[in-house]
Amino acid sequence: xxxxxxxxxxxxxxxxxxxxVHLVRRTRARQVEFPALYFVRQVPQRTxxxxxxxxxxxxALRCLALLLVVFxxxxxxxxxxxxxxxxxxxxxxxxxxxxxxxxRRAGLFEEAKRRVDALVGETAPDERVALLSFGxxxxxxxxxxTDRNALRAALAGVKVGFEATDYEQALRGAEALFRESKASxxxxxxxxxxxxxxxxxxxxxxxxxxxxxxxxxxDVAAGRPESNAAVTNVEARGAVYGQKYxxxxxxxxxxxxxxxxxxxxxxxxxxEQTVEKREVRxxxxxxxxxxxxxxxxxxxxxxxxxxxxADDFAPDNDFYFTLRRESPAKALIIDGSARGGDSxxxxxxxxxxxxxxxxxxxxxxxxxDPNALAAHTLVILNDAGLAPGPLSEGVERFVEAGGRLIIxxxxxTRSESFNRALGRVAPANLVEAVQLQRGETVAMTALKSSxxxxxxxxxxxxxxxxxxxxYQRGEAREGASVLASFEDGSPAxxxxxxxxxxxxxxxxxxxxxxxxxPLSPVYLPLVQQMVRYLGEREVSAWxxxxxxxxxxxxxxxxxxxxxxxxxxxxxxxxxxxxxELLLTGREPGFYRLRYAAGYDFAAVxxxxxxxxxxxxxxxxFLAAFTGGDPSASPAADARGRESGEEIEARQRAWWPxxxxxxxxxxxxxxxxxxxxxxxxxxxxx
Numbered sequence: 001x002x003x004x005x006x007x008x009x010x011x012x013x014x015x016x017x018x019x020x021v022h023l024v025r026r027t028r029a030r031q032v033e034f035p036a037l038y039f040v041r042q043v044p045q046r047t048x049x050x051x052x053x054x055x056x057x058x059x060a061l062r063c064l065a066l067l068l069v070v071f072x073x074x075x076x077x078x079x080x081x082x083x084x085x086x087x088x089x090x091x092x093x094x095x096x097x098x099x100x101x102x103x104r105r106a107g108l109f110e111e112a113k114r115r116v117d118a119l120v121g122e123t124a125p126d127e128r129v130a131l132l133s134f135g136x137x138x139x140x141x142x143x144x145x146t147d148r149n150a151l152r153a154a155l156a157g158v159k160v161g162f163e164a165t166d167y168e169q170a171l172r173g174a175e176a177l178f179r180e181s182k183a184s185x186x187x188x189x190x191x192x193x194x195x196x197x198x199x200x201x202x203x204x205x206x207x208x209x210x211x212x213x214x215x216x217x218x219d220v221a222a223g224r225p226e227s228n229a230a231v232t233n234v235e236a237r238g239a240v241y242g243q244k245y246x247x248x249x250x251x252x253x254x255x256x257x258x259x260x261x262x263x264x265x266x267x268x269x270x271x272e273q274t275v276e277k278r279e280v281r282x283x284x285x286x287x288x289x290x291x292x293x294x295x296x297x298x299x300x301x302x303x304x305x306x307x308x309x310a311d312d313f314a315p316d317n318d319f320y321f322t323l324r325r326e327s328p329a330k331a332l333i334i335d336g337s338a339r340g341g342d343s344x345x346x347x348x349x350x351x352x353x354x355x356x357x358x359x360x361x362x363x364x365x366x367x368x369d370p371n372a373l374a375a376h377t378l379v380i381l382n383d384a385g386l387a388p389g390p391l392s393e394g395v396e397r398f399v400e401a402g403g404r405l406i407i408x409x410x411x412x413t414r415s416e417s418f419n420r421a422l423g424r425v426a427p428a429n430l431v432e433a434v435q436l437q438r439g440e441t442v443a444m445t446a447l448k449s450s451x452x453x454x455x456x457x458x459x460x461x462x463x464x465x466x467x468x469x470x471y472q473r474g475e476a477r478e479g480a481s482v483l484a485s486f487e488d489g490s491p492a493x494x495x496x497x498x499x500x501x502x503x504x505x506x507x508x509x510x511x512x513x514x515x516x517x518p519l520s521p522v523y524l525p526l527v528q529q530m531v532r533y534l535g536e537r538e539v540s541a542w543x544x545x546x547x548x549x550x551x552x553x554x555x556x557x558x559x560x561x562x563x564x565x566x567x568x569x570x571x572x573x574x575x576x577x578x579x580e581l582l583l584t585g586r587e588p589g590f591y592r593l594r595y596a597a598g599y600d601f602a603a604v605x606x607x608x609x610x611x612x613x614x615x616x617x618x619x620x621f622l623a624a625f626t627g628g629d630p631s632a633s634p635a636a637d638a639r640g641r642e643s644g645e646e647i648e649a650r651q652r653a654w655w656p657x658x659x660x661x662x663x664x665x666x667x668x669x670x671x672x673x674x675x676x677x678x679x680x681x682x683x684x685x
Contacts, residue, residue, distance in 0.1 A: 008073040061668040068661035072654040092128045092144060092183035094174040095119055098193035099158060100135040100165040101610045104315055105194075105224065109160040112192050112220045119190055119218075120151050130177050131155060135163025136546050136607075138173035144181050162315065162545055162587050164607035165199030167191070168207050171625055175209060188214035194221030197616040198609045205624055215626050217618055226615070227257030229264060229282060230316035231306050232608025238539030239324045240297065242355040249292045251306050251319070255282035256612040265309040268292050270302050270323075280308075297325045301601050303590055316611040320589055320603040321542040329535065331358035331378035334365050336385040336412035343382050345518035346510045349527045356528060357535035370394025378535055379403060383410030383509050385417075392421035399425045400499025404534040409472040410509030427481075427496035427505045428474040434490075441467040444492045446485045452533045453483060453493070453504075456525050466522055470514030472507040504530055542603040543585055551581040551602065554595040565589025565604070 003009065097116055103109040116131070123129055131142040131154055142154040174189045189209065193199075195217065209215060233252040240247075249268075255261045262281035267274050275295050282288060301324045308317040335343045343362050350360050358378055370390045373379060379398060386392045399405050407426065409418065415430035423429075436442065443466070447454050473490045476482050480496035486507075494505045508514050510527065517523050543549045553559050559581045562570040566587060574582040585591065585604030593600040 002078075003074040003076050006074055008070060012067070012070055058668060058672055061664050061671065065661045065664035065668065068657045068664065072657035072661065075654050076657075077653060090126055090128055090183075091124060091186045091188075092130075092178065092181065093123060093187075094130045094132055094177050094189050096138075096170050096174055096189060096191045096193075097131065097133045097141075097155075097158060098135075098165065098170075098191070099133040099160050099163075100199070101162050101315060101606055102165060102194055102196050102613060103160050104162075105221070105313060105613075108194060108221060108224070113155060113158070115192050115218055115220055116155055117152060119192075120148055120155070123148075128181075128183070130181075131158075132170065132173050132177065133158050134166070134170035134173065135161050136166045136169065137163070138170050140173070140177065144177070144183070162606050164546075164610045165193075165196060167193075167200045167621070168205060171209060171215075172207055175207075175213070178210075178213065186214075187212055188216065190216050190218060192218045192220060194224075194613070195219050195616050195618060195621075196610075196612065197614045198612050200616055200621060202620065202624060207625070209625050213626075215622060217622065219618075221613075221615075224613075226613040227259065227261070228313045228316070228611045228613060229253065229255050229257070229261050229308060229310045230313070230608060230611035231266075231308050231319040232287070232316075232611070234306060234319050234321050234542065236304075236321055236323060236541040238322065238541040239326050239357075239536065240355055241326055241328045241357050243296055243325070244355075245293065245295055245297055245323060246355055247293065249304075251290045251292070252287055252608070253280055253282065253290060253308065254287040254608065254611070255285060256614070258284050260284060261310070266290060267305075267307040267309065268295075269305045269307065270295070271298070272303070272305075297323055299325050299327075300598075303601055303603070313611060313613075315588070316606055316608065318588070319542075319605055321605075322590075322601055322603050323541065324539060326357070328357055328359045329377035330375060331360050331380065331531070331535070332368070332373070332376045333360055333362040333380045333382055334368055334384045335362055336365060336383040336410070343511065345512065345523070346380070346382055346527060349518075349524045350531060352524060356531055358531060365391060373398040373403070374401070377404060378406070378531065380406040380408070382408050383412045383511070383513070385412035385414065386421045387414075387417045388421045396422065396424050396498075399501035399503060402500035404501060405498075405503045406530060406534065407503065407505040408510040409474075409505065409507050410511065411470065411513050413472065415472065425498035425501070425503055426477070427494035427503055428476045428491050428507065430507070431473045431475060434471050434473050436469040441469050442471065442487045443468065444484045445487055446482075448481075448483045451483050451495075453526070453529045456529050457522075466515060466517040466520040468508055468515040468517065470508065474507050502534055504534060542605055545585050545588060545604050545606050548582050548584045549602070550576065551583050551593060553579050554597060556596050558596070560600070561594040563592040563594065565591060 095116055097112060099109070103112060120129060126146060128144040128146055129142075129148075129151055130140070130144045131151060133139050133141050141158055142151055145151060170191070171189065178187055187210075230253070231251060232254045235248075235250040235252075237245075237247050251266065251268075253264075253266065260281070260283055262279075264280045264282075266278045266280050268276045268278075276292055278290050280288060280290060301322050304321050304323055306319045310317055333343050333346065347360065347362060350356060350358075365384045365386065368391060371394065373394050376398075379395060381395070386395070395405065405425065407422070409430060411433065413430070413433075415432055418426070418430050447457075449455070449458055468486070471486055471490070471492070473488075474494075476491050476494050477496060480494050482491045482494055484491075484493040486492045490507070492507055494507075496503055496505075508517075510517070512518055517526075540549065551559065551562070557579070559573075559575065559579060562573060562581070562583060564570055564587060566589075570583075570591075576582055583591065583602065585602075588604055588606050591602045591604060593602060
């Protein structure tokens with residue numbers, strides 16, 4: 001027998017109290033010789049002996065009850081019973097090894113593997129042990145086994161990765177192993193990690209280990225420096241259509257230290273050539289944005305990199321992305337006037353955009369071959385006034401097949417004829433033309449500022465007003481989205497899908513016939529944003545490590561072969577239903593996509609927050625995942641032996657001891673009451 005709290009054995013001294021009380025209250029009458037009773041026969045002593053026997057029984061009950069209470073507070077346990085219980089259900093242990101990016105610090109992962117090897121060697125011979133490694137997800141390295149050599153062989157094959165840390169996913173994996181193996185004995189989880197705070201969000205934690213699973217933490221990064229600077233994010237347009245990149249590349253640089261860092265040199269490289277350098281100094285825990293713009297790009301995909309020249313943790317000092325210079329697609333402007341005069345301002349505004357995804361051609365409605373529309377990606381009906389006929393039918397087929405259409409309904413557009421001609425694809429039905437009196441105007445209101453067409457105006461505070469003195473009153477179709485309205489509530493700009501295509505409809509003119517919009521500062525950015533919104537496809541400049549992304553098929557209809565940044569050929573890549581590849585990057589850098597017609601590239605980067613090595617609060621962590629006292633996971637858990645707390649918690653011997661003490665005290669109370677009654681009656685007799 002062993003005791004969890006042996007100091008309570010000092011309470012045995014309290015056993016002297018009932019003995020002293022018994023001796024003090026013992027009746028000792030003084031003998032007095034009385035001559036008148038000298039020759040009287042002596043009274044039998046049986047009654048006196050019975051009373052003495054009852055007093056001794058009371059003493060024994062009191063002492064035994066007190067003894068049981070003292071033993072209950074010492075929390076005794078029986079090691080032999082613990083071994084018997086272990087034989088009934090063999091002990092199971094899951095060792096969880098952190099293989100995330102932060103473990104790439106010098107010598108850290110090697111130390112973690114040494115600690116795991118030591119834990120394997122210290123487990124009991126019949127103990128079932130499983131090994132699990134984790135980053136953002138987890139991987140079962142070895143199922144439960146008692147073969148220590150097999151465990152060590154599996155451990156030798158574990159490699160440190162580039163993923164971020166997620167402790168909750170790791171513990172979910174351990175719990176799943178216990179559940180699948182249906183382990184019946186004692187269960188515990190040993191986590192070997194650097195325990196960085198970014199790996200666990202206490203505010204979003206939803207998982208807790210079962211109550212019969214013990215959790216112990218083995219920190220291999222204690223005493224290591226936590227300072228680090230990193231490039232954490234890059235914001236850039238993935239595709240451009242001109243030689244010069246006129247947008248801004250926003251680079252986020254963070255200092256994860258509690259002291260000032262720098263100055264550092266930040267190199268901006270395109271196709272392995274440095275195009276610009278910046279000097280960066282960072283205050284404690286500061287994140288700074290550095291911008292680059294107005295640089296030239298070659299045709300095709302350009303491999304870009306930001307390199308922070310900092311003498312610290314190297315894997316997060318480089319950030320990779322691609323900028324793709326694509327050839328513009330063909331767009332057709334169909335003008336309603338005989339000479340195309342209504343499209344003069346529209347043409348000028350679109351020609352001023354050096355980075356638009358289209359080249360534009362203007363034709364009158366009578367000069368357009370309906371069958372030639374399929375050669376274009378975008379068609380603009382600039383007050384074309386289409387009537388039902390071959391051209392309107394061609395436009396409808398063009399949109400339903402996936403084409404993009406912009407409609408400007410001006411004075412040449414007749415409501416009834418328009419509704420019959422383009423009713424299948426137009427986002428709104430036209431009701432009537434509204435021509436205001438001289439000097440009267442309306443403005444666009446209720447703009448959907450979050451829409452990409454209007455996002456360019458958010459930076460300036462609000463969209464500048466333009467005077468409109470003629471428009472088409474209309475009603476949006478079911479499923480259409482009204483992006484802006486005129487002051488009377490009539491839709492001004494409406495969007496809707498039609499078949500596989502997309503349509504934007506502006507219920508006034510893009511020329512001077514019904515407004516001074518072409519002369520206002522809103523005109524050029526508005527029409528360019530409309531064109532860019534419909535014409536640009538979403539191209540990601542980079543992908544986060546562990547994130548799945550689609551790799552398009554080549555012109556020959558076959559997916560490309562893929563080489564990893566380290567040069568290895570990627571095998572067993574998943575394919576989507578259409579034959580595209582679903583690629584998940586597992587290392588940072590440029591993945592080379594080998595098409596029959598040439599190369600392309602995709603950039604993958606590590607999670608920026610993984611470079612913050614600040615430590616999490618282990619006591620809060622243990623309490624959150626076990627729901628118990630953090631001190632209840634002693635070092636014995638990590639050494640591979642069952643602790644006294646575990647054995648005592650399983651046996652709970654204190655509970656029957658307290659129950660027996662309560663029963664003895666109840667019996668003592670009943671017996672004491674009867675003894676007192678007998679004494680009282682005897683005195684009266």
